[in-house]
Every structure is written in C-alpha cells, then in structure tokens.
Amino acid sequence: MPTLETLERFIAQVEANAHAEAVEAFYTADASLQENxxxxxxxxxxxxxxxxxxxxxxxxxxxxxxxxxxLNGDHVAIRWIFRFEWADGSVTRLEEIAHQRWEGERIAQEQFFYDPQQRIPVPRALD
Incomplete structure (x- = not known):
C-alpha cells in the first residue's frame, strides 16, 4: 500500500512532465499497463x-x-488531463481515469480508461 506522501510524489512527477522518470521511480520491474x-x-x-x-x-x-x-489500500484512482502539442502544431487533449494496484510503494498494475477518439490530434485552432 502506498503512503499518501508517495502518491503525492508520483502525481507531482507526472505533473512536472517527467513521465518516463515517474515510471522508473514508481513502477515495479514487471509492471503491467493496459489501455482500455x-x-x-x-x-x-x-x-x-x-x-x-x-x-x-x-x-x-x-x-x-x-x-x-x-487511495484505498493497494488501489488508487486518478483522473488525469493531458494536453500534447505536436511538432506539426496539432493538439491532443486526453482525459482519462487511471486505476492502479500498488505493491508496497510501487505500481504493479495500471489500467487507463478513456475515449479512444481523444487520441486523434486536432488542428490547434480547434483545440
């Protein structure tokens, strides 16, 4: 079960856009991630x-x-909003719920729930 402090450190690292570093620091070596x-x-x-x-x-x-x-025992649910501006100027805005199962202070399993239509980049003017 993660401590509240650990969960807050994880969230802060993701919000700082250190996504890869968050995976390195907070996921088990054999972590399982699932999209929908x-x-x-x-x-x-x-x-x-x-x-x-x-x-x-x-x-x-x-x-x-x-x-x-x-946070409830080994389970965590986080609502995220991500906004990506791509090299061509298009934008992807993705809102999702992440459901995580932790083993101690690390994430062992995570499933993301979102509308896949959101993954399609839109021209910036329409964002």
Missing part, C-alpha cells in the same frame, strides 16, 4: 522507452491531476 480493453503491456523498461518516445514527439505537454486522487 487492449491487452496489457508488461515491463517497466518497455514503458519507460514508450514514454520517452511519446515525449520526444511533443513540442509541449501539460499534465494535470484533477483532484481528488483516491
């Missing part, structure tokens, strides 16, 4: 590389935790 009902992807190193690849394609990123975050 897609098959889970396993392995912290894989997720770190994926986060770095996404962040390298973005001109700017804003990551916001919509409070409150919910």
């Amino acid at each position: 009902q897609e098959p889970p992807r396993v392995g912290r190193d894989f997720h770190v590389a994926k986060e770095r690849a996404v962040m390298s394609r973005a001109r700017s990123v804003t990551s916001t935790c919509v409070r409150p975050a919910f």
